[in-house]
Amino acid sequence: MSETLLCFKNVSKSYYGNTVLSDICFEVSAGEIHALIGENGAGKSTLMNILFGMSVIHSTGGYEGDVIIDGKKTFIKTPFEALDAGVGMVHQEFMLIPGFTITENIKLNREITTPNIASRVLGKRLETLDMVKMDADARKALDTLSMDIEEFTLVEGLPVGHKQFIEIAREIDKTGIKILVFDEPTAVLTESEAQNLLAAMRRLAQTGIGILFISHRLDEIIDVADRVTVLRDGQLVKTMNTKDTDVVEIAQLMIGREVTITPVQTDAKKISDEVMLSVKDLHVGMPGEMVRGIDLEVRRGEIVGIGGLAGQGKLGIANGIMGTYPSTGEVVFNGNPLALNDPRATLASGIAFVSEDRKGVGLLLNESIELNIAFTAMQVNGHFLSSLAGWNLRNDREIRENAERMIKDLDIRCSSSLQSTGSLSGGNQQKVCVARALTQKPQFLFVSEPTRGIDIGAKKLILDLLLRLSEEYGMTIVMTSSELAELRSICNRIVIICDGRVEGILPPDASDAEFGLMMSGSRGLTKNADLEPVH
Amino acid sequence: MMTDANNMLDAKNAHELNKNSGLKAIGSWALEYIVTIIFVLFVLLGFAVSKDVSLNYFFSELNSRVFRNAFLVLSLIIPVLAGLGLNFGIVIGAMSGQTAVAIARYYGLGGVSALLLCSVMSFFFAGLCGYFTGKLYNKTRGQEMIASLIVGYFANGIYQFLFLFVVGVIIKVPATHPMIKPDGIGIRMTVDLMPVNKGGLKYALDNVYKIPFMHALLILALAILLVLAIRYWQNIRRGHAHKNRPMTFAFNILMCLVIAGISAHAIITKSSLMMIPKVPVVTGLLIIGLCFFTEWIMKTKLGQDFRSVGQSQHIAEVSGINVDRTRIIATMISTILASWGQLIYLQNMGTLNTYNAHTQIGLFSVAALLVGGASTSRASIKNALFGTILFNAMFIMSPEIGKSLFGQPALGEYFRTFMVYGVIGLALGLYVWKANKKNKIVIE
Ligand SMILES: Nc1ncnc2c1ncn2[C@@H]1O[C@H](COP(=O)(O)OP(=O)(O)OP(=O)(O)O)[C@@H](O)[C@H]1O
Ligand SMILES: [Mg+2]
Numbered sequence: 001m002s003e004t005l006l007c008f009k010n011v012s013k014s015y016y017g018n019t020v021l022s023d024i025c026f027e028v029s030a031g032e033i034h035a036l037i038g039e040n041g042a043g044k045s046t047l048m049n050i051l052f053g054m055s056v057i058h059s060t061g062g063y064e065g066d067v068i069i070d071g072k073k074t075f076i077k078t079p080f081e082a083l084d085a086g087v088g089m090v091h092q093e094f095m096l097i098p099g100f101t102i103t104e105n106i107k108l109n110r111e112i113t114t115p116n117i118a119s120r121v122l123g124k125r126l127e128t129l130d131m132v133k134m135d136a137d138a139r140k141a142l143d144t145l146s147m148d149i150e151e152f153t154l155v156e157g158l159p160v161g162h163k164q165f166i167e168i169a170r171e172i173d174k175t176g177i178k179i180l181v182f183d184e185p186t187a188v189l190t191e192s193e194a195q196n197l198l199a200a201m202r203r204l205a206q207t208g209i210g211i212l213f214i215s216h217r218l219d220e221i222i223d224v225a226d227r228v229t230v231l232r233d234g235q236l237v238k239t240m241n242t243k244d245t246d247v248v249e250i251a252q253l254m255i256g257r258e259v260t261i262t263p264v265q266t267d268a269k270k271i272s273d274e275v276m277l278s279v280k281d282l283h284v285g286m287p288g289e290m291v292r293g294i295d296l297e298v299r300r301g302e303i304v305g306i307g308g309l310a311g312q313g314k315l316g317i318a319n320g321i322m323g324t325y326p327s328t329g330e331v332v333f334n335g336n337p338l339a340l341n342d343p344r345a346t347l348a349s350g351i352a353f354v355s356e357d358r359k360g361v362g363l364l365l366n367e368s369i370e371l372n373i374a375f376t377a378m379q380v381n382g383h384f385l386s387s388l389a390g391w392n393l394r395n396d397r398e399i400r401e402n403a404e405r406m407i408k409d410l411d412i413r414c415s416s417s418l419q420s421t422g423s424l425s426g427g428n429q430q431k432v433c434v435a436r437a438l439t440q441k442p443q444f445l446f447v448s449e450p451t452r453g454i455d456i457g458a459k460k461l462i463l464d465l466l467l468r469l470s471e472e473y474g475m476t477i478v479m480t481s482s483e484l485a486e487l488r489s490i491c492n493r494i495v496i497i498c499d500g501r502v503e504g505i506l507p508p509d510a511s512d513a514e515f516g517l518m519m520s521g522s523r524g525l526t527k528n529a530d531l532e533p534v535h
Numbered sequence: 536m537m538t539d540a541n542n543m544l545d546a547k548n549a550h551e552l553n554k555n556s557g558l559k560a561i562g563s564w565a566l567e568y569i570v571t572i573i574f575v576l577f578v579l580l581g582f583a584v585s586k587d588v589s590l591n592y593f594f595s596e597l598n599s600r601v602f603r604n605a606f607l608v609l610s611l612i613i614p615v616l617a618g619l620g621l622n623f624g625i626v627i628g629a630m631s632g633q634t635a636v637a638i639a640r641y642y643g644l645g646g647v648s649a650l651l652l653c654s655v656m657s658f659f660f661a662g663l664c665g666y667f668t669g670k671l672y673n674k675t676r677g678q679e680m681i682a683s684l685i686v687g688y689f690a691n692g693i694y695q696f697l698f699l700f701v702v703g704v705i706i707k708v709p710a711t712h713p714m715i716k717p718d719g720i721g722i723r724m725t726v727d728l729m730p731v732n733k734g735g736l737k738y739a740l741d742n743v744y745k746i747p748f749m750h751a752l753l754i755l756a757l758a759i760l761l762v763l764a765i766r767y768w769q770n771i772r773r774g775h776a777h778k779n780r781p782m783t784f785a786f787n788i789l790m791c792l793v794i795a796g797i798s799a800h801a802i803i804t805k806s807s808l809m810m811i812p813k814v815p816v817v818t819g820l821l822i823i824g825l826c827f828f829t830e831w832i833m834k835t836k837l838g839q840d841f842r843s844v845g846q847s848q849h850i851a852e853v854s855g856i857n858v859d860r861t862r863i864i865a866t867m868i869s870t871i872l873a874s875w876g877q878l879i880y881l882q883n884m885g886t887l888n889t890y891n892a893h894t895q896i897g898l899f900s901v902a903a904l905l906v907g908g909a910s911t912s913r914a915s916i917k918n919a920l921f922g923t924i925l926f927n928a929m930f931i932m933s934p935e936i937g938k939s940l941f942g943q944p945a946l947g948e949y950f951r952t953f954m955v956y957g958v959i960g961l962a963l964g965l966y967v968w969k970a971n972k973k974n975k976i977v978i979e
Contacts (some may be wrong), residue, residue: 055852080855095853097846108843109854113836125837132773152777 038231040427086178284320292500305491365422370403581932610872618845628873665870669863741815
């Protein structure tokens, strides 16, 4: 068990003179689940990129120190070499080809082929694909994760949760893998999906694979990992056995101060009786998150939470109203009917949206942070524009001031507001998405999974900010989240979605059991998947 | 019970959503195939306004043109699938083919064996050129189409230097040779390739074996019928029944039957349709062979790599596919196929227009592919064949339209050029527009 598979020795890396990792040393042994934890921007993904030989590393001057795999000093220059060395990775950002089927993605560059006449003469690359075998393998990998989606479905348009699972299925399907890296695999999953995954991880570890597991969910780490290594600002703080530590200590080590997330319920806020948004019989055609007829009323000043298991349709609601997916139904906002399937009009009427899919509809990755933050407000509401002789000019100073305020408020870790969003860490990109929505100064805000992939310190910041917006500016907020604890900490009431319909509405202080029962659907007896209640 | 109700509801939803988006769907479909639609309308207009275009004339013209060009158009498919866009660089392939023909002609070689020799020579010329073109495309990522246009012009310069100067000045040739200009330097503007029965290359391939047009049509219709049926059956057998679309299948079968019926009728009654000239069987088989080759290669590991690279270079790279090499292979295949396509073209024309034959090839083939409904990122055999037919139909009809509407066939010529460039311009415009749309932020 304790044979060392992977060892980082004095690994350092800097991007353009900016040190993001210095002198990292730790080991992963065979059959171990080793957790890596740290704040957003602490350098976790960078370390994994080094291990995986990603081109970002080598095009920015490489790294210092040694990576030792199986006792041999290895210098991995391309992902291909990483595969050869037995390193697999589930990426934080999806590496799936949208126009391919699930099978094709799972088998990407590992297609099963059969020789033919041409290939015998001209080489292996001309061997014929064996789609039947490939489908069967894909099916097996999907079954391991208890996913019952058809393997020949196109990946395009699938919800994020599914994409993450496909990504994992691909790694599971690989043979000869010695080390498997999971970069925040559970960030996009609901609790029950995550449980599924953790179970799969344990099974994999038992076969002797060393697993490096990055997550912001501390309880998961305590639950599944054997050892945990904490990074802070590119420095290694400590490596510990998980059984000798607890959530509080890890959090302290990683942030360097004490944090607690306590439900901050204030009664000071007044919610008017005025209905601000009323939704009648909403149907949304979002693949994997079908909404099948929802009625909902949101009062001015309220924070409404939308919860439920993945695939039940909770994510479809905001997407349908905002027009990212086709929808039918009747939506009245501020007394005026809202045109569906017209995102621009919806945005212009004062509703903003933080999408759960930050890669897909999120950011202009090559543009600066400040432009990304100002973009929607500029395009839709015409903010930050000064008109000069009939021409609309960008007001760069205002844009910068706004961006700098947001960077401070949301603690976006960057070198300046001019840095391109593509070079931010995953969690900090998410913060930019939130900042962009807030910049629109909306009266009404939809946020979907706002804290996905965000460390607990920053999570608290964002939740506090949402609460402050609601209290100080009277903003009405509908927050969709897979994390019940998060919903319960700031929402006034929580709507539980099951099977595309409203299953019920609960106050935040309802018991765990009540939530669990409702999420699994009281009439859910016909389905037995996802039945376990959520804690 | 519950699930049943759900299903019904879902069906109802889908129906409602469909109803709402039905018009939109037609709109976006029309936008997608706007070029094809314009061309079909144009050809129909031609038939409506011109009095003296008989069906016979139309088909004879179309027949020879399609057999001449189809191979070239088909050679464009693989680069599109590999994400290289429209490979205007096939002109380089065409030049390689012409060089081979020029060499054969110089030494007075003729017949099928000479054509075979030409195909071997052009395989190497085009392979080499394709390799360097591919390298260039890798250096100009994202701008491949522009690069391919430019590289075509550049290669044309070298070609002219070679044929106008090197031949004669550096390589001494006898001025008396019928191919060489009277002053002994350079190759003539037009070189007669000599009929095959006089020991030349003209119709070397076409004349091997010919059958009447209607017979060919009948056989083709029946063959397609067979292929469709086999594919349908195979999909079911392999558990891919979801790939079968019964409606499309039924429609295709019906079309095949109708065509087979018409040709059988014409053969039996010996109607005037039998007057259409015979078709070259070997050329036809080569074209069909290329179709199968393209289908086949897309089912191999290499083909899958083409598609992966075409969809996302980044993800392909991360998955360990050698992106650069894959793209170079795609370019090489396309260039070699184009050089063979040019051989087919030349043996049919019978004269080598030394300095002009290749210049239009790139543009015309690309336009034909686009007319068939392809785009810069999506192309199929169907697109190529249908496009070749439709594009050439437009070519035949435009002087007629010019004549009957304006009394001037020349106007039709202008029209022709306008359509060619218009189509390409539109396709490139749409490409940029779509790329921009993809880059735009949020919820469009
Ligand atoms: N391509 C790049 N160019 C410049 N700086 C970069 C680049 N990629 C990452 N960085 C910087 O390196 C630091 C570490 O980023 P990294 O992605 O490793 O963080 P992380 O620990 O994975 O955070 P998260 O939890 O948010 O995913 C960040 O400050 C980030 O801005
Ligand atoms: Mg990261």
